[in-house]
Amino acid sequence: METRLGLEHYNRGSYGLSQRYLKDAVEKSPKDLTAWIGLAASYDRLRCFDLADQAYAQAIQLGGETVQILNDQGYSYMLRGNLSAARRKFEKAYSLDPGNPVIANNLKLLNGSRRFIERPPNNQP
Structure with a gap:
């Protein structure tokens, strides 16, 4: 649920809300590759590049x-x-x-x- 809401907010350009939902999603489901990728992209749009790098690293660990x-x-x-x-x-x-x-x-x-x-x-x- 959080992943879907996070991606919807991302697609609307609401990156702060997107980040909030996707962060919640990865905390609840740490193996949710889609949530990690979305979280990284949200961090990029918020210019939090250090956090984006960490999220990309998690995504790569999960899915290559x-x-x-x-x-x-x-x-x-x-x-x-x-x-x-x-x-x-x-x-x-x-x-x-x-x-x-x-x-x-x-x-x-x-x-x-x-x-x-x-x-x-x-x-x-």
Whole structure:
């Protein structure tokens, strides 16, 4: 019940409520992989990256490095501005599921971010 409510709040953009329900879910059912992944994503959106890393670690311990977890971790690193770590996670996810449009889109987004962030030297166009 908590997992479903947490994911519903996440999808509505209510990340604080999402985190609250999903934290409750993992406390009641520590082997609920979906709740751990959702909790990690909620922490990312709340910019609590240290807690997100802990939740991702729990999820990996339960289910291994799945395509979803790798993709989510890549997005987490992108939110932090760590583009090289994001690329490594996205590329690993893409190698496991090359037809996945979400991962392809995240790689495209990352490439756009890199061009936006990396400026020419001496502010030359």
